[in-house]
Amino acid sequence: MHKLKKIFATDSYIVPLVAILMGFLVGAIVMLVGGYDPVAAYSALFKRVFGSPYDFGEAVREMTPLMLTGLAVAFAFRSGMFNIGADGQVIIGMTAATIVGIKLAALPSFLLVPLAVIAAGLCGGLWAGIAGYLKAKRGINEVITTIMLNWIALFLANFIVRTFLLLPGQNRSEDIPASMSMTFLNSMFDNARLHWGTAIALAAAVFFYVYLWKTKQGYEMRAVGLNPHAAEYAGMNVGRNVVKAMFISGVFAGLAGAGEVLGVFHFQSVFAASPGYGFDGIAVALLGLTHPFGVILAAILYGTLTYGSAGMSFGADVPPELIRIVIGSIIFFIAAQGIVRWVLKPFYLKRKKEKVL
Amino acid sequence: MSAAAPVVELKQITKRFPGIVANDSISLTLKKGEIHALLGENGAGKSTLMNIVFGLYQPDEGSIEVDGKPVIIDNPNKAIELGIGMVHQHFKLVEPFTVTENIVLGMEPKKGLKIDYKSAAEKVRKLSEQYGLQVNPNAKIHDISVGMQQRVEIMKTLYRGADILIFDEPTAVLTPQEITELMAIMKRLVAEGKSIILITHKLKEIMHISDRVTIIRRGKVIDTVNTSETNPNELAEKMVGRGVTFKVDKQAPHVGAPVLKLNNVSSKSKDGVAVLNGLSFEVKAGEILGIAGVDGNGQSELIQAITGLRKIDSGSITMSGQEIANLSPRKITEMNVSHIPEDRHKHGLVLDFTVSENMVLETYYKRPYNQNGFLKKDIINEHARRLVEQFDVRTPSIENNARSLSGGNQQKAIIAREIDKNPTLLIAAQPTRGLDVGAIEFVQKQLIEQRNLGKAVLLISFELDEIMNVSDRIAVIYEGQIVGEVFPQDTNDQELGLMMAGSLKRGGNAGA
Numbered sequence: 001m002h003k004l005k006k007i008f009a010t011d012s013y014i015v016p017l018v019a020i021l022m023g024f025l026v027g028a029i030v031m032l033v034g035g036y037d038p039v040a041a042y043s044a045l046f047k048r049v050f051g052s053p054y055d056f057g058e059a060v061r062e063m064t065p066l067m068l069t070g071l072a073v074a075f076a077f078r079s080g081m082f083n084i085g086a087d088g089q090v091i092i093g094m095t096a097a098t099i100v101g102i103k104l105a106a107l108p109s110f111l112l113v114p115l116a117v118i119a120a121g122l123c124g125g126l127w128a129g130i131a132g133y134l135k136a137k138r139g140i141n142e143v144i145t146t147i148m149l150n151w152i153a154l155f156l157a158n159f160i161v162r163t164f165l166l167l168p169g170q171n172r173s174e175d176i177p178a179s180m181s182m183t184f185l186n187s188m189f190d191n192a193r194l195h196w197g198t199a200i201a202l203a204a205a206v207f208f209y210v211y212l213w214k215t216k217q218g219y220e221m222r223a224v225g226l227n228p229h230a231a232e233y234a235g236m237n238v239g240r241n242v243v244k245a246m247f248i249s250g251v252f253a254g255l256a257g258a259g260e261v262l263g264v265f266h267f268q269s270v271f272a273a274s275p276g277y278g279f280d281g282i283a284v285a286l287l288g289l290t291h292p293f294g295v296i297l298a299a300i301l302y303g304t305l306t307y308g309s310a311g312m313s314f315g316a317d318v319p320p321e322l323i324r325i326v327i328g329s330i331i332f333f334i335a336a337q338g339i340v341r342w343v344l345k346p347f348y349l350k351r352k353k354e355k356v357l
Numbered sequence: 358m359s360a361a362a363p364v365v366e367l368k369q370i371t372k373r374f375p376g377i378v379a380n381d382s383i384s385l386t387l388k389k390g391e392i393h394a395l396l397g398e399n400g401a402g403k404s405t406l407m408n409i410v411f412g413l414y415q416p417d418e419g420s421i422e423v424d425g426k427p428v429i430i431d432n433p434n435k436a437i438e439l440g441i442g443m444v445h446q447h448f449k450l451v452e453p454f455t456v457t458e459n460i461v462l463g464m465e466p467k468k469g470l471k472i473d474y475k476s477a478a479e480k481v482r483k484l485s486e487q488y489g490l491q492v493n494p495n496a497k498i499h500d501i502s503v504g505m506q507q508r509v510e511i512m513k514t515l516y517r518g519a520d521i522l523i524f525d526e527p528t529a530v531l532t533p534q535e536i537t538e539l540m541a542i543m544k545r546l547v548a549e550g551k552s553i554i555l556i557t558h559k560l561k562e563i564m565h566i567s568d569r570v571t572i573i574r575r576g577k578v579i580d581t582v583n584t585s586e587t588n589p590n591e592l593a594e595k596m597v598g599r600g601v602t603f604k605v606d607k608q609a610p611h612v613g614a615p616v617l618k619l620n621n622v623s624s625k626s627k628d629g630v631a632v633l634n635g636l637s638f639e640v641k642a643g644e645i646l647g648i649a650g651v652d653g654n655g656q657s658e659l660i661q662a663i664t665g666l667r668k669i670d671s672g673s674i675t676m677s678g679q680e681i682a683n684l685s686p687r688k689i690t691e692m693n694v695s696h697i698p699e700d701r702h703k704h705g706l707v708l709d710f711t712v713s714e715n716m717v718l719e720t721y722y723k724r725p726y727n728q729n730g731f732l733k734k735d736i737i738n739e740h741a742r743r744l745v746e747q748f749d750v751r752t753p754s755i756e757n758n759a760r761s762l763s764g765g766n767q768q769k770a771i772i773a774r775e776i777d778k779n780p781t782l783l784i785a786a787q788p789t790r791g792l793d794v795g796a797i798e799f800v801q802k803q804l805i806e807q808r809n810l811g812k813a814v815l816l817i818s819f820e821l822d823e824i825m826n827v828s829d830r831i832a833v834i835y836e837g838q839i840v841g842e843v844f845p846q847d848t849n850d851q852e853l854g855l856m857m858a859g860s861l862k863r864g865g866n867a868g869a
Contacts, residue, residue, distance in 0.1 A: 219732055222710070223710065226710065227706075227707045229704050
């Protein structure tokens with residue numbers, strides 16, 4: 001855990017960039033081995049994302065929940081915890097937004113939408129807070145509890161949708177009248193499903209940064225994350241900080257859920273399996289070196305690759321699953337920084353003979 | 358001994374790092390069968406030099422000869438091939454593995470596809486007997502004591518056929534008894550024909566065990582002398598570059614009213630063992646009370662109880678008449694209690710915070726550092742800059758991580774922070790552990806200055822010399838009780854030693 005923290009908390013920017021390039025390279029090699037044309041595949045990928053306003057808008061839609069779940073995982077990480085449960089927190093956030101959106105539909109929308117969003121964030125936060133509380137009071141590892149809470153969230157959400165919100169004859173809730181869609185952008189982006197969640201995600205990243213590095217509470221949280229013993233010695237309440245950090249982490253994830261149901265689908269499905277936002281969030285957080293702005297960039301990359309992968313199969317007949325190899329390699333190279341540094345070594349040596357890598 | 362042939366010769370070794378010359382044309386000769394001490398302050402360049410010998414660094418200039426032949430040691434494997442072994446200060450052992458598994462790690466004897474642990478264990482047992490190490494080859498590392506773990510490190514080098522052993526600060530982590538045993542082992546090793554380089558800044562050990570001493574200061578060799586022809590004062594002076602007084606200079610104390618009072622304090626560990634057992638004493642304003650005792654007799658728990666990090670089951674702890682037992686650490690800090698913790702890495706610092714951030718570790722939430730929930734970076738930095746200057750904390754800048762500072766400077770940073778809070782009570786737990794002579798002098802002077810300013814100082818130390826030199830009054834702790842209270846001028850090492858071992862009680866409220 002500590003080692004992980006050290007690897008992913010470094011502030012060097014060259015290494016991730018090179019890691020990304022190397023990831024693309026590995027993907028290209030795999031494509032060559034498989035008899036595909038990597039140049040055609042990658043150009044099809046980017047053409048898909050940047051080719052039309054609609055696709056660009058949809059790619060942004062793809063990135064949005066990744067930004068928030070990435071921030072959720074990164075925030076917990078900075079406070080010394082591994083939040084594997086962003087997925088469950090997203091689901092709880094979705095469900096809370098759906099309940100408020102449907103059951104309080106009588107309210108005017110300028111009240112209803114914020115209320116639904118707040119409910120999503122709050123419930124996501126409380127859900128994560130359970131894991132924080134168990135860690136603070138009972139010393140139970142948050143990795144285990146958050147994974148368990150993922151399953152509880154999944155089936156609890158399905159139960160609620162089936163029992164209280166079901167659209168008769170369908171495997172989903174009624175339509176939600178509350179909407180976060182940015183309808184004024186419809187003509188510009190050809191009706192791509194853009195929504196306010198993107199703005200919320202960007203604001204969350206700024207909040208993350210300011211809170212953690214500029215405020216008193218953030219100082220405490222970082223101290224607890226880096227050295228809980230010293231934090232306790234210095235009179236900080238370690239347990240309270242653990243709960244608070246998990247809560248804030250869960251709020252980010254919950255907001256991602258609100259964006260999905262209020263901005264994209266406008267209903268909530270009965271999930272057959274875990275939707276996976278939270279797990280992608282882990283990858284995004286690591287890719288972004290757990291820095292809020294890094295996470296945003298990582299989500300953009302991750303979203304681009306994921307969304308563009310469909311283009312690869314249409315445009316170049318390359319199976320879209322190949323993009324997972326690229327993403328996996330990038331994360332691998334970021335984690336195994338030694339390899340990247342080894343590749344970079346000749347460049348460093350040329351620049352500075354004295355410097356010891 | 359001087360007739361013996363050199364086994365390692367370093368010639369004019371120079372190593373530069375960006376902005377610093379770590380080793381400046383260092384020459385050193387290790388003769389067969391000698392213990393050669395390498396003495397120098399923290400950061401003098403001892404470790405760099407040894408890392409060069411062990412192949413971790415390459416020298417920029419100079420050459421190395423082993424057994425009279427010039428060699429290039431470009432990695433540790435090469436060093437091992439040449440018969441050079443290093444016993445690191447921080448052990449490099451796999452905790453859940455057994456002693457044998459650790460020793461053979463990387464060069465396991467094979468039998469078909471399997472590792473032949475049986476013959477490995479047998480070889481380990483033989484080595485252990487030969488050098489009188491008494492290591493059980495089948496014990497797990499996390500079950501054996503620190504002293505034993507160090508012997509495993511020694512065995513690792515012997516197993517790999519080392520004839521030249523480098524010991525890097527080997528006694529820093531050992532108890533006095535383990536140190537004596539280590540000395541015996543080292544003597545045995547040279548008797549068996551090994552040669553030893555001993556890196557240390559403890560003069561006592563050098564005088565006790567080494568044949569010759571090479572003193573390094575700021576990357577340069579100051580002198581190489583025969584141990585029999587020198588004395589600690591001369592060595593210290595050469596190491597620090599100025600005269601060092603071992604006798605601490607201080608006037609008689611002006612003792613005031615009691616500040617901290619413990620009455621019948623008891624506390625149990627998690628498994629129900631009484632770690633504090635009806636412990637009573639008081640510290641008055643303007644005096645230094647030294648708590649002497651062998652490690653593990655309740656010192657850590659005592660500090661935790663006073664500072665709020667441990668709950669007590671019965672008894673009372675008062676600060677200037679106010680009960681503080683079982684209050685939170687923050688409440689106690691706010692009653693003007695400062696605490697230099699015994700483990701500076703675990704408790705004293707957040708190593709990945711900057712020096713500046715560490716300087717407000719206990720005060721960040723107060724004005725002027727915190728205004729309306731936001732931290733004022735300028736004010737925090739200014740505060741850090743002032744402390745760094747005032748207490749001579751050597752750091753490239755206040756924006757560097759605390760991790761990058763040397764041990765002595767980390768300790769100075771903590772002391773600066775704690776003293777700057779202007780405490781009524783200053784608790785100093787093992788404040789000089791692992792520091793070199795110059796830094797020790799600085800720390801002890803600070804404690805005495807605080808006492809002269811009328812503060813109550815509680816000093817907990819395992820170093821008897823420190824207790825005797827610095828304290829105005831000594832309380833001896835044994836099995837969670839104060840078993841004696843004496844004045845340093847009325848006692849001696851023997852008497853204190855007996856009390857620390859629990860076989861003598863004297864004065865004070867012993868056994869209350």
